[in-house]
Amino acid sequence: MANKHIKNYFYILFVQCGNYIFPLITIPVVSRIFGPELMGKYVLLTSIVGYFSLFVNYSFNYTGVRRITRGFERKNEIFYTIFFSQFIIALVISSFFLVCVYNIPLLSENKLLSFICFISVFACLGQQNWIFQAYSDFKLITYISVLTKICALIFILIFVKHKDDMELYAFIVQLSIFVGAFIGFILSILKYKIKWVPPEFSVCLQYLKDDFYIFISSILSNLYTTTGVVILGMMTSNTEVGLYSSAQKIIDLMRNFSLLPLNMLIFPLLSAAFGHNKEIALEHIRRVMPLFCVFCLLSAVFIFLFGDLIILAFFGEQFSASSLLLKILSIGFVAVFFGVVIGGQVILNLQFDKQFVIMQLIVAIVSLILNFMILPSGGAITTAIIWSFSEVLMTGLQIIFLRMKGINLFYIQYFKPKLLFKTAIGLISK
Structure with a gap:
């Protein structure tokens, strides 16, 4: 079991290295070709399309694992019920997107x-990666991710010139x-030898109903993480969006490199x-x-x-x-x-x-009010401050809520260097 966890960690770490190296090579190339204004336009459009992706993803990346x-004996039913639910949503929002275009x-x-x-x-x-997470099996994800990124990188370097x-x-x-x-x-x-089980429409609706609160949470999270970019583009310029999104991209790279491997491995186990x-x-x-605290500080x-x-x-x-x-974004x-x-x-996981x-x-x-009240004053700097403040506020509310429920996650004795080292060794050996 220990060997499997270690292998899984390094598989995911390898994927995230690919996620890191791919932008490391492409960003310096495309940012110099397109400049802040064109990059800002692209980011603005992908941010808008991101709202539609939220609906298709719903909340199944979390609830599918759960x-x-x-x-596990219900894997066939779960897999195809989730896929069919997403397919229905995709058909509906595609029609809506055509109307928007x-x-x-802007569109x-x-x-x-x-x-x-x-x-x-x-x-x-x-993207049914939740099933790989559930089985703690990341070898295929690694191979697919690396292969598609290498192909994309080659095509970008060859064909994107002007x-x-x-x-x-x-x-x-x-x-x-997509591929x-x-x-x-x-x-x-x-x-995983998933056999075809015709999904029942009533069960799909039940899944959507059961997962509704987590889906709404993803929408609300997007409102104070991505909507700031859209409002910035509406009230200022594509250049401001390009400057802001470039800084945000570095933050995203750090998150991909450090947070997602731990999240994908720890979430199924927890x-x-x-x-x-x-x-x-x-x-x-x-x-x-305490290990998370040390990492964040560094x-x-x-x-x-x-x-x-x-x-x-x-x-x-x-x-x-x-x-x-x-x-500024590093605080967030x-x-x-x-x-x-x-x-x-x-x-x-406590189902709150x-x-x-x-x-x-x-x-x-709070985030929307601040964005509409303060922008366009300050431009990208204002958006960065509001984003960081929103993330700090969200974390603060979560800590307060758990304390009100009698749950304290921060015990001072676990911050001692000896225990920190012992915990780190324990995580590796499990």
Whole structure:
């Protein structure tokens, strides 16, 4: 079992290295070709399309893992019920997107680019990675991710040369996501011998009803994470969006490299642990929380010390204004890290779904009010401050809520260096 966990960690770490290396090579190239304005337009359109992807994903990345780990014998029913539910949603929102493209100026003025970006919505149908998480099996994900990224990287370096190649760049990126998703979909069916079980429409509706609060939480989370970019684009310019999104991309890279491997490995294990014994699961989290704190502190210090050099190396002098934004966003990054652990691993596993949504609703309302009140004053800097404040507020509300329920995740004795080292060794050896 220990060897399997170690292998899984390194598989996921390898995937995230690919997620890191791919932008490491492409970002310096495309940012210098397209500049802040065109990159801002692309980010703005992908942010809008991201709302549609949220509907297709619903909340199955979380609840799919929860269902499978607590009932492996029902894998066939769960798999196809989730897929069919997503398929129905995709049909409905595709019709709505067509209406938007021909009636919203931003989309109608960039029809081709909008449709290309929408490919990612259909890719969501194939991204059933939750089943790999449930089985703690990440070898296939690693191979597929690395292969599609290498292919995309080669095509970008060969064919993307001029500012007029924005649509081509977008198509290469989106197509690689789509192909990778459906290769994974087919291989998951073959590997886990998932047999066709005709999904019942009533069961699909029940899944949607059961997962509604977590779905709403993803919508609300998007309101205070991504909507700021859309509002920034509406009230200022594509250049401001380009500067902000460049700094945010560095934060996303750090999150992909550090947070997601732990999240994908720990979530299924904790989900199963919470299903058996809540107190033991909470004790595991209390022991690893100091490690999270140390990591977050080191990450923030690293960004503050080397933020200017990172922006210069990745994006060039055209994006020098992004360095201050990166330092502001680093505060939010620390809060995001704690939010995923406390919210995703504790509150949701304790099935406080409704309360979690209420907290996100509060933060979303505060974030929207601040964005509409303050922007366009301050531009991208204002958006960065509001995003970081929103993430800190969300984490604070989660900690307060758990304390009100009599749950304390921070025990001072676990912060001693000797225990920190012991916990780290224990995680590796499990």
